[in-house]
Amino acid sequence: MTTSLSSYLDQLERMDHDYPLLRMIQPDGSKAFAEDDYDVTLLLSFYKQMLRARMFDRKAINLQRQGRIGTYAPFEGQEAAQIGSASALQQGDWMFPTYRDHAATMTYGHSLETIFRYWKGRIDGCVPPAGLNILPPSVPIATQLLHAVGASWAERLKGQDRVAIAYFGDGATSEGDFHEGLNFGSAFNTPTIFFCQNNHFAISVPIHKQMKSRTIAQKAFAYDIEGIRVDGNDVLAVYKVMEYAVEKARRGDGPTLIEAVTWRYGAHTTADDPTKYRDQSINEERRDEDCLLRLERFLRQEGVFDEQQIEDATHEIAMEIDEAVERFERAEEPNPNDMFDHVFEDLTPSLREQHQQFQKEVTS
Numbered sequence: 001m002t003t004s005l006s007s008y009l010d011q012l013e014r015m016d017h018d019y020p021l022l023r024m025i026q027p028d029g030s031k032a033f034a035e036d037d038y039d040v041t042l043l044l045s046f047y048k049q050m051l052r053a054r055m056f057d058r059k060a061i062n063l064q065r066q067g068r069i070g071t072y073a074p075f076e077g078q079e080a081a082q083i084g085s086a087s088a089l090q091q092g093d094w095m096f097p098t099y100r101d102h103a104a105t106m107t108y109g110h111s112l113e114t115i116f117r118y119w120k121g122r123i124d125g126c127v128p129p130a131g132l133n134i135l136p137p138s139v140p141i142a143t144q145l146l147h148a149v150g151a152s153w154a155e156r157l158k159g160q161d162r163v164a165i166a167y168f169g170d171g172a173t174s175e176g177d178f179h180e181g182l183n184f185g186s187a188f189n190t191p192t193i194f195f196c197q198n199n200h201f202a203i204s205v206p207i208h209k210q211m212k213s214r215t216i217a218q219k220a221f222a223y224d225i226e227g228i229r230v231d232g233n234d235v236l237a238v239y240k241v242m243e244y245a246v247e248k249a250r251r252g253d254g255p256t257l258i259e260a261v262t263w264r265y266g267a268h269t270t271a272d273d274p275t276k277y278r279d280q281s282i283n284e285e286r287r288d289e290d291c292l293l294r295l296e297r298f299l300r301q302e303g304v305f306d307e308q309q310i311e312d313a314t315h316e317i318a319m320e321i322d323e324a325v326e327r328f329e330r331a332e333e334p335n336p337n338d339m340f341d342h343v344f345e346d347l348t349p350s351l352r353e354q355h356q357q358f359q360k361e362v363t364s
Contacts, residue, residue: 004033008089009284019217019229021261024237027289029297035219038236040304043223046087046235047295050079051310052317053103054292059321060119064270068329069119074099074266077233081260083107084238085165088246094133094151094164100197100264105134112324121334123342133162142172145181152185152192152249158171163191163249170200173219174210182257186223191243191249193256197232199264204277220257232260233291243341263289289290336362 005024023032031038057076063073075082082103082310089095089108109132114203118125118137126136133151138144148166155162172178173196185192196216200207213219220227226248230241238260245256263286267274274280287293299305340347340355348354 004036019227021229021231022237023231023234025234025294025298027294029294029301040072040302047137048313049083049107050292053079055317056321071122071269071271072119073269075100075103077237077263077265078197079103080235081232081262082237084235085195085242087239088242091131092162095139096148096166097137098167099137099139108134109175110134113328116324116328123338141358142168142175142177143179149185149190149192153188156191161250165193165195167195170198170216173216174293175247182223185255186225189254193245193314196259198259198261203268217259217260225255227257229259233289233294235291
């Protein structure tokens, strides 16, 4: 067993098919690397960001149940994976999220109001703040990996040091786009981070029915790129691994596949029933390794968990979320014609026919 993160990372190239799960904070809150210094100020910041993301997620589910937004994809349980990874990026880097990665996009700079607008069906819910390269959430599975490779390759050709991260789930690794993305990224040495959140289910299909591979990280071996497997419920471990991969990409040493092993507590979306395909008692077992609880245990052991500070932060976050809801609900309703715009400069014949039929329906 290694005694520090640096010695762990030094061994990665020699591991080949062996991809151990990296942790820096154990589920009980203790240090995995006793000799390392842990930045408690940074970890307090991570705790507040994860708390903010979880409160947003629960609010969004409530809004969907009340009919105030559309079908929503919950991410509770995956906050550490998203926030730890997004925190290692710099302005100008490219982020290619899925429909479940709002903790990552809000960490990188998306406003809560913008994310709510997206789930209301507004086209402006896809627009990031000026200067931030956050692409709209990708709903088709794995297509964003190819986009991320292309964007990062373009930056390299322009002589820039920007990187791109593509977020995806374990189910995406069964798609051809995943293999095409890794192959192209490897062949052209693109500064791409392939970030897989392995929550063990592709909607309803458990990972053992998707693949025979013992890990997702080992899939990197076939493309001669680095694969790292990290505890996705350990925000510090995710951050350190991502920081390592980003620095490597910036200096021209190519892509990395990161497998963050985590868990989705809720349904795939608010339109599905997880009790049909998953024993819900597992959720309670998983709660003992919850990312927020784990970090709270660590901060308490370090004597820096300030109850009043967290209570104040909770109040401030609740107010921020309520204000974001109030602003987005004051906005105009989405324009249904947006469905036909922003794809082709000139509508194809079939889309033109559909648009005409739609206009007849709404005016009749």
